Amino acid sequence: MTAPPPETQCDCNRRDFLVTTTTGLGVAGLAAATIPLVSSMNPAADTQAVGTVEVDLSQVAVGQSVTVTWRGRPVFVRHRTPEEIAQAVQDDAVSLRDQQTDAVRVQRPDWLIVVGICTHLGCIPLGQKPGEPRGEFGGWFCPCHGSQYDTSGRARKGPAPTNLVVPPYAFLTDTQVRIG
Structure with missing residues (x-):
């Protein structure tokens, strides 16, 4: 071959x-x-810088609330009174549409930190400033459609389907908290 x-x-x-x-x-x-x-696709450095906010709690008296901005949203920081804490714990037994105990929503009983946006249509509830209506449950009241939240930020009345959102936060010291 x-x-x-x-x-x-x-x-x-x-x-x-x-x-x-x-x-x-x-x-x-x-x-x-x-x-x-x-x-x-990673966030820019300036975006990451506003991704967290530190709050000095030493300037907030018992019974007082402050509003800080985190990621473009209002965050309500409330130094709760013993009466507000007792009411929130007592309301743990009440039937709620978004069932959460007060202990799940706070790291320290005297401080409540929630995103201040109504879970119904995104309005900002009243109740942060003295003299503003706080609703039947002593928390926040959204005048747009009548949603009411208790002293733990839980939806109690009106069309709001869920509780006010608890953002991620950590206490750095007794008087300093980092949100985000």
Whole structure:
């Protein structure tokens, strides 16, 4: 038998090398394009800076509330009175539409920290300033549709489907809290 003519011979080693090299370069090029794309999806440094806010609690008297801005949203920080704490604990036994105990909603009983946005349509409830209506349950009152929250920020009356949201927070010291 004679060897096939040179134009029909297969140089498999050369073909395997070209396929492997092309595949490797394609993967490297895809990685080079993907890494900056994924990195661009991370929040910018200025966005991360407003991702947390520290609050000095030493300036907030018992019974007083302050509003701070966290991620563009109002956050209510209330230094609760012993009466408000007792009422919140007593209301743990009441049937609620979004059942949560007061102990689940606070890290320390004297401080309540909640996002101040009504869970019905996103209004800002009243009750932060002295003289504002606080509703039947002594917490917050949303005048838009009548939602009422108790001293633990739980939805008690009106169309609000859930409690006021508790943001992530941690006490740094006895008088300093970081939200976010």
